Amino acid sequence: MRTVHTVAELRAQLAAWRTAGERIAFVPTMGNLHAGHIELVRQGRQRAQRVVASVFVNPLQFGVNEDFGRYPRSLPQDAAQLITAGCDLLFAPGVEEVYPQGVGATTVRVAGVTEMLEGEFRPGHFDGVATVVNILFNLVQPDVALFGQKDYQQLAVIRRMVADLRLPLEVVGVPTLRAEDGLALSSRNQYLSAEERARATTVHRVLSRIAEGLRAGRRDYEVLQSEAALTLQRAGFRPQYVAIRSAELLEPAASATDWVVLVAAFLGTTRLIDNLVVAAG
Numbered sequence: 001m002r003t004v005h006t007v008a009e010l011r012a013q014l015a016a017w018r019t020a021g022e023r024i025a026f027v028p029t030m031g032n033l034h035a036g037h038i039e040l041v042r043q044g045r046q047r048a049q050r051v052v053a054s055v056f057v058n059p060l061q062f063g064v065n066e067d068f069g070r071y072p073r074s075l076p077q078d079a080a081q082l083i084t085a086g087c088d089l090l091f092a093p094g095v096e097e098v099y100p101q102g103v104g105a106t107t108v109r110v111a112g113v114t115e116m117l118e119g120e121f122r123p124g125h126f127d128g129v130a131t132v133v134n135i136l137f138n139l140v141q142p143d144v145a146l147f148g149q150k151d152y153q154q155l156a157v158i159r160r161m162v163a164d165l166r167l168p169l170e171v172v173g174v175p176t177l178r179a180e181d182g183l184a185l186s187s188r189n190q191y192l193s194a195e196e197r198a199r200a201t202t203v204h205r206v207l208s209r210i211a212e213g214l215r216a217g218r219r220d221y222e223v224l225q226s227e228a229a230l231t232l233q234r235a236g237f238r239p240q241y242v243a244i245r246s247a248e249l250l251e252p253a254a255s256a257t258d259w260v261v262l263v264a265a266f267l268g269t270t271r272l273i274d275n276l277v278v279a280a281g
């Protein structure tokens with residue numbers, strides 16, 4: 001695997017592959033990689049001859065209370081994992097390489113899927129995500145890009161952006177990898193104490209319980225959501241939302257053919273998010 005830090009080096013390498021007629025898969029990340037990211041690379045390999053990953057901690061998607069400076073940076077360890085996964089090229093640019101004219105003068109806003117849920121608690125976050133992903137897509141020009149379904153709303157935002165801006169690439173959502181006890185793999189799990197880690201399984205449990213209720217014919221969405229929030233509170237969480245929405249556009253549950261159940265909750269100082277898709281059957 002080659003590691004490059006500049007757009008010029010990135011473009012030169014990509015041009016050579018394209019001239020050779022090779023398909024390019026792209027896995028954008030903010031580093032601090034875990035098995036979930038590696039699965040994205042692995043699936044990229046199945047869809048293209050070349051896999052490019054980026055590690056870029058994007059200042060534009062951090063809110064004022066979210067510490068951009070303290071976000072973990074672990075490039076040597078990330079590179080080692082990417083090599084093992086079979087990644088061909090790592091693009092690890094600095095902020096000035098991605099935003100040479102300064103951060104945030106031009107932004108991409110995807111209306112409709114960004115205002116609620118994560119958007120309510122992290123204002124501006126998805127503008128930052130959509131903007132940087134759009135820039136990275138322009139730099140890499142991949143045939144296919146892979147994102148984890150764990151960030152379900154992010155995936156919906158990116159799909160919508162790609163459709164609206166007519167970007168010529170396929171977006172693939174990869175199912176969430178989970179620990180044996182159901183906890184979704186996430187960079188944030190490392191912040192949990194051993195005792196919190198044990199309690200964190202409650203998130204997947206409440207999601208599964210709602211899924212069972214929906215499959216059994218329950219349509220009292222508000223009650224299902226409130227019951228789940230209460231269970232989380234009793235387990236020591238501070239839930240921000242438990243929401244049953246349509247799986248495709250995150251619209252109100254009543255209009256859904258398939259649902260997605262989404263949760264965001266603090267456990268101590270760690271914010272966990274997770275979701276489960278439920279087919280209406």
Ligand code: PAF
Nearest residue numbers: 028029030058129132151
């Ligand atoms: O999911 C992430 O790691 C980031 O939001 C992304 C898509 C790499 C954009 O910075």
